[in-house]
Amino acid sequence: MRAGDQTARQRLIEHSCERLRGLARKMLRQYPKVRRWEETDDVFVEAVTRLHHSLESVRPESPRHFYNLAATQIRRVLIDLSRRYYGPEGLGSRHDTVGIGGDGNAPPKYEKADSSGEPSDLAEWTEFHRQVDALPEEEREVFNLVWYQQLTHDRAAEVLGVTARTVRRHWQDARYRLYKARMGEPLPE
Amino acid sequence: MSTDTDQFRDLLDRWEDLRDQGQEPSIEELCGDAPHLAERLRDWVRVLKMSDWLCRSADEVADETFGEAAALTPEEKDRHGVLGEYTLLEEIGGGGMGRVFKAVHRKMDRTVAVKLLPESLVRSPESVERFQREIQALARLSHPNIVAVHDAGAADGAHYYVMDLIDGRDLARFVKEDGPLSIQRAVDYALQAARGLEYAHSQGIVHRDIKPSNLILDRNGTVKILDLGIARFQPLPEQAGDDLTRTGCVLGTVDYMPPEQAMNTRRADHRADIYSLGCTLYFLLTGQPLFGGDTVMERLVAHREHPAPSLRKACPTAPGWLDGVFRKMVAKKPEDRYQSVTDLVSDLAQRSAPRSWRWLWLVVLTVLLAAGAWGAWSARTAFHGESHTPEPAQQKPLELPVKPTWRTTSEYPLIAGVWTIVQNKGTLVTVVQHGGDFVATASYKSGKETVSWRAEGRISRSGHLTMSFVHTQPHPPDKWLPQTRTAVLNPNGKALEGYAVFEGGGHKFTWKLVEPRSAEEKELPK
Numbered sequence: 001m002r003a004g005d006q007t008a009r010q011r012l013i014e015h016s017c018e019r020l021r022g023l024a025r026k027m028l029r030q031y032p033k034v035r036r037w038e039e040t041d042d043v044f045v046e047a048v049t050r051l052h053h054s055l056e057s058v059r060p061e062s063p064r065h066f067y068n069l070a071a072t073q074i075r076r077v078l079i080d081l082s083r084r085y086y087g088p089e090g091l092g093s094r095h096d097t098v099g100i101g102g103d104g105n106a107p108p109k110y111e112k113a114d115s116s117g118e119p120s121d122l123a124e125w126t127e128f129h130r131q132v133d134a135l136p137e138e139e140r141e142v143f144n145l146v147w148y149q150q151l152t153h154d155r156a157a158e159v160l161g162v163t164a165r166t167v168r169r170h171w172q173d174a175r176y177r178l179y180k181a182r183m184g185e186p187l188p189e
Numbered sequence: 190m191s192t193d194t195d196q197f198r199d200l201l202d203r204w205e206d207l208r209d210q211g212q213e214p215s216i217e218e219l220c221g222d223a224p225h226l227a228e229r230l231r232d233w234v235r236v237l238k239m240s241d242w243l244c245r246s247a248d249e250v251a252d253e254t255f256g257e258a259a260a261l262t263p264e265e266k267d268r269h270g271v272l273g274e275y276t277l278l279e280e281i282g283g284g285g286m287g288r289v290f291k292a293v294h295r296k297m298d299r300t301v302a303v304k305l306l307p308e309s310l311v312r313s314p315e316s317v318e319r320f321q322r323e324i325q326a327l328a329r330l331s332h333p334n335i336v337a338v339h340d341a342g343a344a345d346g347a348h349y350y351v352m353d354l355i356d357g358r359d360l361a362r363f364v365k366e367d368g369p370l371s372i373q374r375a376v377d378y379a380l381q382a383a384r385g386l387e388y389a390h391s392q393g394i395v396h397r398d399i400k401p402s403n404l405i406l407d408r409n410g411t412v413k414i415l416d417l418g419i420a421r422f423q424p425l426p427e428q429a430g431d432d433l434t435r436t437g438c439v440l441g442t443v444d445y446m447p448p449e450q451a452m453n454t455r456r457a458d459h460r461a462d463i464y465s466l467g468c469t470l471y472f473l474l475t476g477q478p479l480f481g482g483d484t485v486m487e488r489l490v491a492h493r494e495h496p497a498p499s500l501r502k503a504c505p506t507a508p509g510w511l512d513g514v515f516r517k518m519v520a521k522k523p524e525d526r527y528q529s530v531t532d533l534v535s536d537l538a539q540r541s542a543p544r545s546w547r548w549l550w551l552v553v554l555t556v557l558l559a560a561g562a563w564g565a566w567s568a569r570t571a572f573h574g575e576s577h578t579p580e581p582a583q584q585k586p587l588e589l590p591v592k593p594t595w596r597t598t599s600e601y602p603l604i605a606g607v608w609t610i611v612q613n614k615g616t617l618v619t620v621v622q623h624g625g626d627f628v629a630t631a632s633y634k635s636g637k638e639t640v641s642w643r644a645e646g647r648i649s650r651s652g653h654l655t656m657s658f659v660h661t662q663p664h665p666p667d668k669w670l671p672q673t674r675t676a677v678l679n680p681n682g683k684a685l686e687g688y689a690v691f692e693g694g695g696h697k698f699t700w701k702l703v704e705p706r707s708a709e710e711k712e713l714p715k
Contacts, residue, residue: 010487013486014486017486049486049489049490049493052486052489052490053490056490117238117239117240117241117242118242147243168202168205169198172198172201172205172233172237175236175237175240175243176233176236176237176240178240178243179236179239179240180236188229188232
């Protein structure tokens with residue numbers, strides 16, 4: 001992505017926005033109180049607009065720089081978004097939805113991840129994104145490319161200037177570390 | 190240790206590779222040569238298995254993400270036949286909000302349009318109730334520029350609502366097929382839509398999805414707003430079709446969406462409809478959306494931040510005042526727009542007709558002078574049996590045989606000159622004039638039909654009348670649209686004489702001036 005290559009740049013931004021949208025929808029899908037379309041649509045548009053702006057305003061030096069920046073922004077937007085919808089003042093807490101048990105005015109209770117291992121509510125998602133932020137740099141970079149940006153290992157290796165094998169290792173490590181962190185299990189020596 | 194680590198990573202890679210091939214390798218087998226690594230490998234395998242969700246491909250994620258927005262169920266797709274009280278005849282459309290069928294009420298034998306909502310829209314009892322409540326509110330609306338909703342119901346698990354079947358084309362299709370509209374037409378259609386919105390807003394209903402494809406032009410030249418109030422039920426916008434890409438769907442119809450609605454739907458009030466109508470007006474005149482851009486985000490951001498393009502640049506024939514109205518409609522901040530559709534209707538109607546009183550007086554004066562000249566010339570001819578060139582400036586002007594009277598109407602908020610004219614065949618024509626511009630409406634019997642007629646045009650300072658837009662009911666406007674129209678106000682002859690070329694050939698017409706009849710009409714203010 002050369003400087004001035006607007007088309008490539010726009011494509012990357014669009015790609016990031018798409019991914020953000022997908023992730024946001026995925027997160028909110030597990031949050032039935034805010035799933036009504038008025039709410040979710042707002043969320044997407046606002047989040048995507050914000051991401052678009054942040055990416056528009058920077059001049060990435062390289063694809064690597066761009067992808068990392070985009071992934072970081074996606075995380076930030078998603079975390080902020082969760083915060084908006086989670087907690088006593090969150091929008092979601094003010095909307096009751098038929099079929100959802102419990103007190104509609106209370107924030108959703110924290111629940112452990114479901115059997116798929118995927119975060120099951122916004123609190124977990126927020127925590128997950130934060131934990132990604134806390135990964136060692138090399139693992140975070142790979143995680144950014146492979147998960148937030150959906151690049152193949154080969155492409156990620158190309159962007160990072162390392163071997164696909166290295167990408168694979170960091171990807172394994174990142175997943176391992178994240179799971180342990182989420183479950184509160186100690187990392188082995 | 191390093192060797193152990195390398196060996197362990199190799200084992201882990203091997204395990205992943207086999208798993209990718211659909212196998213479920215046992216830890217014991219894998220660690221046959223290095224049993225001391227088995228426990229560690231087991232722990233990693235457990236963790237990585239639990240992290241499978243992170244490894245789904247983009248496509249899988251997309252499917253999962255969007256899959257829920259499944260279109261209609263197979264049952265819905267196959268559902269032709271009976272739905273409640275209605276027999277479905279044929280599918281006539283579809284889109285974001287479900288499929289539309291031509292249907293007939295089984296008892297009343299009335300042909301209607303039935304819109305079948307995707308089940309995902311009305312899944313919970315609460316949404317069903319809300320839907321029914323909204324439909325009841327919509328059913329109470331009655332306005333010529335709104336597609337009437339009659340009924341709603343549920344049958345076989347499908348929710349539907351019933352509305353008028355409109356014989357016509359939506360404006361998106363109209364422009365696509367016929368090209369951009371003339372100024373007069375575009376303004377007329379925007380004005381009609383605005384009147385429908387004005388009424389809806391007065392009933393507390395905001396559309397939120399005004400766009401050309403939601404405005405139907407019937408065969409009588411009447412624009413009707415479709416899907417009023419229904420946008421609120423739009424759950425997962427990727428169900429929208431036709432002119433939207435998947436991305437576009439999620440963000441709604443971005444080409445017509447005001448900035449505040451893009452940012453937060455709840456912030457969008459009635460002024461959002463004004464913005465969307467402004468974008469629609471631009472499209473009608475240019476055939477293009479307000480902002481270009483290959484990606485949805487580009488367009489979305491443009492709506493929010495880029496200044497609206499000049500209407501006159503895109504449509505050089507657009508008058509300056511129209512550009513002004515358009516700009517006010519599409520102001521970024523709602524507070525900079527028209528604050529009500531009533532204001533918009535008033536401005537649009539007023540500006541699309543006259544610009545100032547000065548013009549009105551000039552025209553009246555011109556007409557009076559011309560009348561004087563004609564009268565003097567006629568009198569001289571009658572007395573002397575010869576023709577002379579009139580000398581209007583030196584003659585005492587004669588008054589028109591029928592004075593224009595003045596009135597304020599809801600349709601034309603400014604006081605306007607009104608002539609009531611009887612055509613030579615007995616047609617009653619009311620001409621409402623603002624300055625040089627006029628709107629003439631007529632209603633007359635033609636065989637068994639009562640034909641209503643509406644023309645717009647301009648009377649020049651020399652008394653020449655030019656019709657630029659004519660439409661009639663019940664016949665389609667095209668059939669009656671004169672290609673050439675001109676007329677001369679002939680006050681002394683108590684007539685407006687003109688000539689128009691229609692499809693079938695030339696047609697001379699004469700309108701006779703008579704006293705105004707309407708009770709609304711008042712004497713000319715001094």
